[in-house]
Amino acid sequence: MRDYKWLHEYCLNRFGSTAALEAYLPLPKAAEELRQISDDRYLSLIALRVFRAGLKHSLVDAKWPAFETAFFGFAPEKVVLMGAEHLERLMQNAQLIRHLGKLKSVPRNAQMVLDVAREYGSFGALIADWPVTDSVGLWKYLAKHGTHLGGLSAPRLLRMMGKDTFIPSDDVVAALKAQQIIDKAPSSQKDLAAVQAAFNQWHAQSGRPMCQLSVMLAHTVNH
Template sequence: MRDYHWLHEYCLNRFGSAAALEAQLPQSKSADELRAITDDRYLSLISLRIFRAGLKHSLVDAKWPAFEEAFFGFDPHKVVLMGDEHLERLMHDQRLIRHLAKLGSVPRNARFVLDVAQEKGRFGTLIADWPVGDIVGLWRYLAKYGNQLGGLSAPRLLRMVGKDTFIPTDDVVAALRAQGIVDKAPSSQKDLAAVQDAFNRWQADSGRPLCQLSVMLAHTVNH
């Protein structure tokens, strides 16, 4: 694999200046900021991520105020009590995206949020305290214990809430393949560990968060 110096120089040449490069890079939240996000906001963001999957984001976002109303502001203590009959009624609410499996994921993830909060005090503690050096472990945890958070949903959710993570988008995977780190989109524990190790090395060399390294790596792919 190529070192961080190569990655940085490539991106500098592509954008023309350090200022132009920095303007393209995302920022992650601090651990304190992640802990401060309330459980209802985490449940709202989890649900937003699930509804965005496979749909135009602007369409989902425009409808989200109606979702906030229909799901009691995503208060997990209220949402967890929503049964099948309630969800069937929501299937007739024309303000919403009427996808039964996605609607059903909301009370299931409310239970997940409450279970974590019972153990750790609040859901944000799980997110804040998870070491970014094993961010793929947090992806697996979310996919295992949450509902409909497999594939790219977990890393995309973490980017939405502000947790530092890389995302194996098509461009990032193409760049990883070009550097011989993986030969396909990483899904096995072995491949995910190899990708995590590569990002950990770039982070150690640069001091940059994973989210910035991920975006920089994507820009090394020629379209």
Template sequence: MRDYKWLHEYCLNRFGSVAALEARLPTPLTADELRQIGDDRYLSLIALRVFRAGLKHSLVDAKWPAFEQAFFGFDPHKVVLMGAEHLERLMQDARLIRHLGKLKSVPRNAQFVLDVARERGSFGALIADWPCDDIVGLWKYLAKHGAQLGGLSAPRLLRMIGKDTFVPSDDMVAALKAQGIVDKAPTSLKELAAVQNAFNQWQAQSGRPLCQLSVMLAHTVNH
């Protein structure tokens, strides 16, 4: 794999200046900022990610105020009490996206949020304290304990939240293949560990957050 110096120079050549490059890069939230986000907001973001999966994001986002109302502002203590009959009534609400599997995931994820909060004090504590040099471990934790958070949903959720993570988008996977780090989209523990190790090396060389390195790497793919 190439080092960070090559990655930086490639992106500078592509965008023409440091300012143009920096303008394209995201900034993650700090651990303190992540802790200050309420459990209801985390549940809302989890649900938003689940409903966005496979659907046009703008369609989902336009309906989200109705979801906030239907799910009691995503207060996990209230949402967890929503039973099958309540969800069936929501399936008749034309303001919502009436996908029963996704609707069922919301109270399940409310229970997940409450379980984490009971153990750690808040869901934000889990997100804030998880070390970024094992961010794939957090993906696996979310996929195992949450509902419908497998595949790319966990890293995309973390990006939405503001937690520092890389996201194995199609462009990033193509770049990883070009670097000889993987030969396909990483799914196995071995492949994910190889990608994590590569990002840890680039981070050590650059001091940049994972999300910035992820975007920079994706831009090394020619279109």
């Protein structure tokens, strides 16, 4: 496994200057910013991630105002009360993406948001306080307690929220394989732990957010 110095020099060479590299890299939200986001906005983002999966993002985003109306502004205490008959009626709404499985996921994920808020004070508190050195633990938590949040959905959702995390995209996986950290897309506990350990090492060496390290690593793959 190569160290952060190699990663930085590689990306510096690719981007041409420190200014160009820094301008390209994403910035995560601070913990306090994450804590201040309301539970309804978190539920809206969760639902948006679920509906974006497998579809053109611009198509889903264009319909999102109609979703906000149909789901009561994503107030979790209201959404959680939506039963089967209500969801069946939404299947007749041409302004929405009429996918019953994904529509059903919204009240289920509203229950997760309410459960988390009851335990931690707010959903934002859980997201803000979860250590970046255990990103995979947060993915697993969301996949276990939420609906339609398995695979890459949880890390992509966290990136949408502004929570610092790496994402095992195809390019990142290719780069990790090139450094012999893993030999396939990480799904087992062992492989996920190995990936987390690698990112933790680069994070300790550089002080950079995980999201920046993830983007930098992806750029070490030649297309």
